[in-house]
Amino acid sequence: MQENVIDQSRDVTILEILDRVLNKGIVLSGDLVVSVADIDLVYVGVRLLLSSVETMEQMRNKQMGTGTDINIK
Numbered sequence: 001m002q003e004n005v006i007d008q009s010r011d012v013t014i015l016e017i018l019d020r021v022l023n024k025g026i027v028l029s030g031d032l033v034v035s036v037a038d039i040d041l042v043y044v045g046v047r048l049l050l051s052s053v054e055t056m057e058q059m060r061n062k063q064m065g066t067g068t069d070i071n072i073k
Contacts, residue, residue, distance in 0.1 A: 025051030025059070 027049050034042040051059075 021050060022052040023055060025049065025055050 027047065029047045032044040033040055
């Protein structure tokens, strides 16, 4: 159980963070509203999914109920 705990005193490099994000995937969402005099002029909703292709294929295969990897060429 201790191997899953991150040591807080250890420095983490940007490569370790990027590796973890691409391995697990991350979803960022947000809203941007431009308004003048309390009148909303522009609304932009953003959803960003960041993951590796391999991770996305594994997730798709799990949702489809197949255990085999599908290679698309």
